[in-house]
Amino acid sequence: MRHVYVNGDYLPETEARVSIFDRGFLFADGVYEVTLVLDGRLVDFSGHMARLRRSLGELDMPFSLAEEKLLEIHRELIERNQISEGLVYLQVTRGVADRDFNFPLKSTPNTVVLFTQKKSIVDSPLAARGQHVVTFDDLRWRRCDIKTVQLLYPSMAKMQAKAQGADDAWLVKDGFITEGSSSNAYIVTTDGTVVTRDLSTDILQGITREAVLLCAGSLQLRVEERPFTVEESENAAEAFSTSASGLVSPVVSINDKPIGAGKPGSITAHLRQLYLERKRASAI
Structure with missing residues (x-):
């Protein structure tokens, strides 16, 4: 027990x-x-x-x-x-x-x-096949930077996504992606730039997010912290999310539109591998 x-x-x-x-x-x-x-x-x-x-x-x-x-x-x-x-x-x-x-x-x-x-986190079937996400309006309170236990709306969004046959929801405020229901959200542009929302009261300052951005720097990837639109997400080369439970998890479609080739991308895979290597070495 x-x-x-x-x-x-x-x-x-x-x-x-x-x-x-x-x-x-x-x-x-x-x-x-x-x-x-x-x-x-x-x-x-x-x-x-x-x-x-x-x-x-x-x-x-x-x-x-x-x-x-x-x-x-x-x-x-x-x-x-x-x-x-x-x-x-x-x-x-x-x-x-x-x-x-x-x-x-x-x-x-x-x-x-x-x-x-x-929980089996490293050998994740979802990470292997990639997530399908759909977008919903971000109706949470305006202090998403505080990690409170009031998680009803993210839970509702996740369940609505499941009802549509998706794996998760990405939330949208004023036309721009904020984050996932329980994760930070990223896209990779066609020129290989990693883009994620900049820190503000609109998103949680993810601990995994911080580590993954350091990994991106080590891989000499260009990183932009800025808002990005749903349309930009749908036209990205790759997309992924990060969280303590999901690590670096690829996204292969948004609103039923394939991202890139419609399968986990190589940049996402490299970031996941490097993140895991670093965190196994530094865990206490």
């Missing part, structure tokens, strides 16, 4: 409990991070913790657990659940208080929950 962490205790998942008055449940007043596990080790852990602190700061949410303690908890769960490849989820809420739109006292203890997922 899987073991989880709840507010200082390691418990079988069937015994884990959170109050019905937790603000994460009542207001989606919480943030989260997802850290990739390869070969039993954590990928980009410090980057995820830095983004966690930023998200907490943007929401004015106090939090006292040190990074060293969080690393200890992550490693303990990996060991207890025998995770060689998969993910560790960390969620932090503003804690338990009577229902009120006003924030509770800053002394209110956070609710801190961690759990693992065993």
Whole structure:
């Protein structure tokens, strides 16, 4: 049975409990991070913790657990659940208080929950064949740079994409792609330039995104961080997405229109390979 962490205790998942008055449940007043596990080790852990602190700061949410303690908890769960490849989820809420739109006292203890997922990530059939994506209006709140637990619209978009026979949704604001339902979005132009949306409140500052752009630089690829249109995406040579759970994942069609040759492209493949090599070497 899987073991989880709840507010200082390691418990079988069937015994884990959170109050019905937790603000994460009542207001989606919480943030989260997802850290990739390869070969039993954590990928980009410090980057995820830095983004966690930023998200907490943007929401004015106090939090006292040190990074060293969080690393200890992550490693303990990996060991207890025998995770060689998969993910560790960390969620932090503003804690338990009577229902009120006003924030509770800053002394209110956070609710801190961690759990693992065993998952085959490297040998992904979806990455091998490539994703089919469709576009939907980006109707999320305007602080997409904060990694909050309020994920209902991305979930709805993903399910609408599935209902149309696609694998995922790319979201569109003012005619330009922002990002995927749970990933950052990229195209590769016909001259080999990698294009992805520039950082703003419209997208999440992906930890995998940052690493992949460094890989692109190492491969001497030109990179442009700028908005790009749906039409530009449909006419691109290649397209792909990045995330902790998907790594670098090719996209082979958008709105039923083939991208390039309609199969995973060579630049995407090179980026995925280099990313994996680097992250296996640097995981802790």
